Amino acid sequence: MTQNSASKLLNGDTVHRTKQDKKTGGNGFVKNHCLFQQKRYRRPAEKNHHASCTSLYKKPFVESFEETPLLVAVLTYIGYGILTIFGYLRDFLRDWKFEKCHLAREREEQKDFVPLYQDFENFYTRNLYMRIRDNWNRPIRSVPGAKMDLVERVTPDYNWTFEHTGKVLKDVINMGSYNYLGFAENTGTCADAASECTVKYGVGVCSSRQETGNLDKHEELEKLVARFLGVESSMVFGMGFATNSMNIPALMGKGCLILSDELNHVSLVLGARLSGATIRVFKHNNMQSLEKLLWDAIVHGQPRTHRPWKKILILVEGIYSMEGSIVRLPEIIVLKKKYKAYLYLDEAHSIGALGPRGRGVVDYFGLDPCDVDIMMGTFTKSFGAAGGYIGGKKDLVDYLRLHSHSAVYATSMSPPITQQIITSMKCIMGEDGTTLGQERLCQLSENTTYFRRRLHEMGFIIYGNNDSPVVPLMLYMPAKIGAFGREMLKRNIGTVVVGFPATPIIESRARFCVSAAHTREMLDTALNAISEVGDLLQLKYSRKNRHGSEGTDLFSYLESHQD
């Protein structure tokens, strides 16, 4: 068959689309009509993604998601199997009253009602989560800055109830709070400005934006946010979660298509569901998957009726908080322009944390903010406050002012919180007259690079992009989740561990959030402790070349005897 159309890739290579002779790629799938052909460098047990379209990326985009070693995967499944068997045994003992039941029970008068919870829904909570529950919900009693004070808790009955001893664990290094630029502080210009604002305005608002809740502070903040992002206009909301779940339904409806990344946050998924549009999911950060979905959507139209779609929206996040990966924004913008879709970018974790000027993932890639149709973000992480915003063209924001459920029915942001955001944003932009903002941005990126490099050298499996301040460290086995959290706390370091259902069942991890407030000594202390615990629990699974580290001999032994 003769070749049909040839289309040019952006870097000048041509892709020939033929009907008959489709070559299969290295892993067996057929490459067809895709703009981007990513070469996959297949080293044993590793997937390293390097973008071949180097003209789109101004600096190297390096991220790695090392594959789970086979032995570890098998042991993890065995671990979960043993836990499940014990879970059934304990449930049996509890039912037959051999063991005391600590769970709260339904009232006597309502015993014949339909049970509120099904037994199997809570099986995981009762039998697996309860065992290691002390790693979460740890109460603190200080600023959640680089160091914090934890309230000491003891449990007399294996985590069913907790008691506060009254003692306080002081100066625990905080590797868990989303304090990327270190604005969680109780002294300094931000705190002073917020205090003044509290005295003048009070704490509450008692009304929605459309009624008497629109303070002059909100208008000031919206203009500032628009200037910060480089867009025409913006609107702020009282809660980041509600921003997504209330505004996506206002923009999309029946007959529209939403293409959402596999690992999107719950608020984006809820917003997409509430809108009533059709949702299709593409593989995480995978541009071929996205392009195929776009292609099929436009060619085939709506299912069954084949009418054309009214609008197509691509939902992505700036930094994915469980993976530490950064979205491939340049490629998405090319796709979006080609297929005329709209782009919704949720920068909850990346605003303030990425980019030379702290303007988020658009700044990091050096792109034009006008290319992103809807820029959404939250103020909780880098600005040390609470709330969310949406920025974009003036028409978009005007429409949201009228039709967003949040503006009509929900209370507006509290005044001291608004002031905190204004002060911290001005600090980042350098408009308060100091270079504090720029220093913090540099400190954050230095800390990130240092932390990731050292962990990598020690031999841990770290997921994500080299520039993202969110660092997931893989644990895999269920027992290690609890052990890691507790051992780190013994060494006075507060960490966050996550397991199922926030992550796939065998990929449980510990997640570190690097902050600009961390000094080099704090990071070194933390790294030494992590290395100690890593040796104790045999967490150094990585099989890549590492310089000068002991590493787990089991794996190197196996590898050397494999061939």
Add this chain to the structure above:
Amino acid sequence: MQFAPAYHLILEGILILWIIRLLFSKTYKLQERSDLTEKEKEELIEEWQPEPLVPLVSKDHPSLNYDVVTGPPSHRIIVNGKECINFASFNFLGLLDSERVKLKALSSLKKYGVGTCGPRGFYGTFDVHLELEERLAKFMRTEEAIIYSYGFATIASAIPAYSKRGDIVFVDEAACFSIQKGLQASRSFVKYFKHNDMEDLERLLKEQEIEDQKNPRKAKVIRRFIVVEGLYINTADLCPLPELVKLKYKYKVRIFLEESMSFGVLGEHGRGVTEHFGVNIDDIDLISANMENALASIGGFCCGRSFVIDHQRLSGQGYCFSASLPPMLASAAIEALNIMEEDPGVFRVLRDKCKHVHKALQGTPGLKVAGEPLAPALHLQLENSTGSRTNDLKLLRAIVDYVRYNSRSQITMCVLSIRVVVTVEQTQEEIEKAAQCIREAAVKILK
């Protein structure tokens, strides 16, 4: 050895050749619509034009430019540069500019900073949150309480945590927007009954009972809920709680009560509609309220028995996946609770003022007062509608503007009525003046 006849061999040979052909030919793809060629597909892609992201909004839409409030939205509020008396913010107990609350918030700010930088599970739980939860549970006399960081998200996260696909929820028609969003997120069957009409509800329950008898096995696993509000925000009515409790035990349904407007208003000590009617609080499975009205803070809470509330700590989406309430707002709420507990007389004062306002607004020509005399947020609706919604809205807006201009009282629009809010800080003369101005406006504009 027997020789096979020739036709056998030929037949088998043909069969083998056929199998070889089938093995090596292309697979038949069902999805690929072979009617379109690659060229046609590309043309389709080039021709397709999406709708604009948002439809055009006319520049002079009345709600587009919000009224700007300079300074705090307290009793004397400055709207668009003019100072007015506030009949619009839900500041029922006047706690917005309480000095005590502000001082407490300041001291909390000096200790904890502003934000919490994390959800409750990851170092976002402060001791003030735990204290606030205990205090709320003690105040409402329940076992446990749970706090959310945004009032809207409270009931909208609580309903989907219990009611899933296949469960049945009976809801009042006049339920507020956050309840509707919660129901939509839960994907359950929703059955609306007429506003405050217990017979209609009983009819629906009886129908469901008949359905159950047809399929008893399925009926044993379907959960049923009734969701009502204590004081409805849309109509300012009370819900008939004692009858609901009777229906609950008769038909074995659980009750979820939304008390945003009645918390801190009804009842001898401000405990809401359960205290007002003298109903045992354990009979209500879940009470949800937001702290943005009477408590003059931000956020919301749910309270009830531990058996019910504890479940939300792992499955309430607005709780697990969202940052926790800033500690200064939690401290402000604790101080507001202290003030409420110290001085229970303020609720009687508020109720008297509500009755007063209700009486003063009766007899306004062209507008009828909708709502209980006890309700702190009354609705004034047009008696005779002009027939078109936009014209109605224009008339109501004209009244609001006239009142603001002439008597310096700020009332506000809400869907298709005017809402007048009563707070303890309003004096007798202010109420009289506002009522008189509303009458004048009605006479002038609604002739």
